[in-house]
Amino acid sequence: MYLNKEDEKILRGEQGLGNQKAMEVLVAIGDIFDAEKLIKISSSHLSSVAYESSGDTGISFLERMIIDGAHFKVLTTLNPHSIEYDRWKELAFPEAYVKKQLRNIEAYKKLGAVGTFTCTPFLVGNCPRYGEHVSWAESSALSYINTVIGARTNRESALSALCAGIIGKTPYYGFHLNENRKGTVLIDVKTVLKHSSDYSAMGYNIGKKVEGKVPVFNNIPQNVKGYDINALCAALAVSGAVPMSHIIGITPEAPTLEKAFRNDNPEEKITFDRVELEETYEDRCMKESGIEIDLAVLGCPHYWYDQLAETARLLNGKKIHKDVDLWVNTSSSIMTVAKRTGYIDIIEASGAKVMCSYCPAVARNFFGWKTMATDSTKQTFYGHGVLGVDVLFGTTEQVINAAISGKWGVKV
Amino acid sequence: MYLTNEEEKAYKGESGLLKEWAMKFLTKFGDIYSAEKLIKIDTAFTFLPTPQAFESEIYEVLIKSKLAVPTHCHITGDPERNLTRVTPDRLKTFVDMGISLTSTCAPYMCGYCPTNGSHISSVESSCLVYLNSVFGARTHRESFPSIIASAVTGKTPYFGLHTDEGRKGNLLVNVETELSNPSDYDALGYFAGGIAGIDVPVFKGVTGRVGLEEFKGLGAALATSGGVGLYHVVGVTPEAPSVKAAFQGDKPEETVTFGKDELEEAKEHLSTHGPEEVDYVILGCPHLSITELMQVADLVKGKKVHEGVSLWLLTVPMIRWQAEQMGIRDTIQKAGGNITTVCWSGYTPTPKVVATDSAKEAHYAPAHYPKTDFWFGSLEKCINTALTGRWR
């Protein structure tokens, strides 16, 4: 990979050990992917903020980087983590674990990151523009900005995004280049998608089939909500590691099918119909109707305002079951406004908790949960894998009904 | 304009007084511009409706009604610093209508990020030009009462910036000078807005970083010296991969050049060139981003704002919260600066000499503070002024 004089200086350690280490990582990655050079980025977004995923090794690494003089050169925002920032005592997270988590956060802050603690940084001030080069980890967010905004990032890891943030550059390969953003598989959507969870289901189903390719979704209505696409992107990333899709009429690079495929034919055509939709709902439910649940999770990806408003509407005047924890996840930033608007009080009056720095997919099951209901396929995947619970997948309303009745599949 | 059966019914008053009023307004509005029909909007961004802006019988019904689409709202004051004219009771009224208290002129930094090609309705000249140009969303330059008529019905007349042809560039601006910081983009916007008027300018030759902060200043200024609702930056904004695409294959109606002289002239024009001793430094029109607050914190860290100078930093409530979490609010306060969530105009006692990095503020403020002098320059220069007390 070509390095300019300044890059070379950094690599030789002339700007301190921290910068040198970061540059070494970027050069190693660039060489692996045959990148021609490094390009400037305008922001980075980091995963592995959770102690659950960083572990003690991650903390030591960050603290070493601080000692070695590293500091973010560009706007750098942070993913959610393993505890609830201001309420861990009330929610009885174990103190020793909390201390580790707080130490990890402290290290990121010392490096100059903004404590957004959300997987939707594009909603809270880190919103890149069309064509802008950035370096983002967090599979759902990076897929969203590639797909909806037309910003350019690869599927970065916590380490590569961190190093890119410190240097302010990233290797120029993959989704930074025009030719790799071309659509390759046509997804013909033949059923009406009514709920966010429908988009989540479609993403999960399609992701498994298109791994390593760039899907092009046709027949998604122009007035689809941003949060529905967010759900789609999150699911595609979980089951298929898809960093970018085209949605005809919405993705700036895909006003038409011809443009999305750059006048080539699709390598493959896949139909997504009612049958696939229903199959996915069944596939993501490990138990039958009538089973008791003890955890309900909403807000994966972190809920947008309008989703909190809808949750408040569904929970208004209701009480959730005494044996169920209903945790609604959003960002602190969205929370501050939803609180002023009154949604948070309505939701919490039902017994639910609005969490705003947390993600159960990167947390530990301290509370003995056994069965979780959620409106996100991503959460079903990690709920089973990380929290070790049985999972049930349905619409937001079904999840809320289950939280109220204590049982899956019971109408309230 | 064609109305569906349902719209026709509303027009005739069969869906209540408010919808009748709204439908009649939208029909007149659409007819003026030869709109063929109404189209659905997804969301709206509005000012809080004030009684002054409506017939009283309409206002009374309005504040007891639910809006048809999710609606975000403009600045509502700063309860934390007692800088608000809206009582909690009144705010409750708006919340009950379905308005989210987003409380900023720059909602695109805090949760309001419409998708490319989506139809929305937005007020705030600096915001709607951002949503149109940077996100590729589609909105008119809404005002009162059209924004409320849209939010009440969930519809807007289909013309102008909602249509493909209405988004075609008319004016080509060749940028032939280096733009080195966001306030240079303010100057560019101020220059081009005066020529573009209510047309669509296309900027060619912009090199270097163009991101959130630059767009914020550029759009706000374009909508100040002009009435620009959409601009394209070739190779940067989503509808302008090329000059040809920006003009939809046609030739520009007019071409102008923005060089070093024009840049200097625009900057000169935005200052009144009064005394060098400054008593107010006001940044954040449109509201400051977290990056800008971080820059301010770096510049004032360990220093003190000069005696007799008030430093006002205007930002989004959410971003103030972020700044607090990061400790930069503390850094700024220790230096003597204030972070607030208002629009400063009307909240500050009459200043003598103001320094600002905003072309919009420098343009409008003289009407509200006729005896005040203004200096316009970069964020860095403004902060240096706050620390030394003098514009140099």
Add this chain to the structure above:
Amino acid sequence: MTKKGMKIVLNGRGVVGGVAEGNAIVLKKSLSFWSGLNPQTGTLGRGQVPPELVGENIKGKVLVYPFGKGSTAGGAILFWNCKNGFAPAAIINQKLDTVVANGVIASKVPTIIELDQDPCQVIETGDFVKVDADNGTVEVTKTE
């Protein structure tokens, strides 16, 4: 050369109907009602209009300018201004910004746009102007 008492007729498109007359206030440049018009006094503001017109009251006048610009608060400001009793007799714009459209529809101010000659050149401040927005005609009587 125009002479005192000379009449000129312009044709355009009426967008808000009505017949009105009054002396003209002519601005050569675009106008933002926000900061350009004080709705509590009906007067034009500093920085927005030429110095000699600052403080001029628009009540009963025919306001002529190329087009509206600037703040989207404009529609509400014109409406409030009219509610306070300072309605202009009519507005003549060459192009119609949507913010101005809001203000004139809501305040029912007779408005004509897209004239066959540039109204900001033909009409001068002080001229007596009859506006028939139902038929799209403007009759100008020169005062000097």
